[in-house]
Amino acid sequence: MDKKAKKRIEVIRKKISQLQQQLVGSKQQPDDPEEPARFQAEIDKLKEEMHKLKDS
Numbered sequence: 001m002d003k004k005a006k007k008r009i010e011v012i013r014k015k016i017s018q019l020q021q022q023l024v025g026s027k028q029q030p031d032d033p034e035e036p037a038r039f040q041a042e043i044d045k046l047k048e049e050m051h052k053l054k055d056s
Contacts, residue, residue, distance in 0.1 A: 012050045020039075023039040023040060
């Protein structure tokens, strides 16, 4: 991995952490029933990108 990929992985980890907290909050207070699904989809997308960066 080059320096740019390592930095991107670090940013993705922070974003995933933030989204997981939002996901928990949205499950506890279900104002919008579609919101948890959106957060989970974004988390999955970021995890997939992180795995691709690690594999390259």
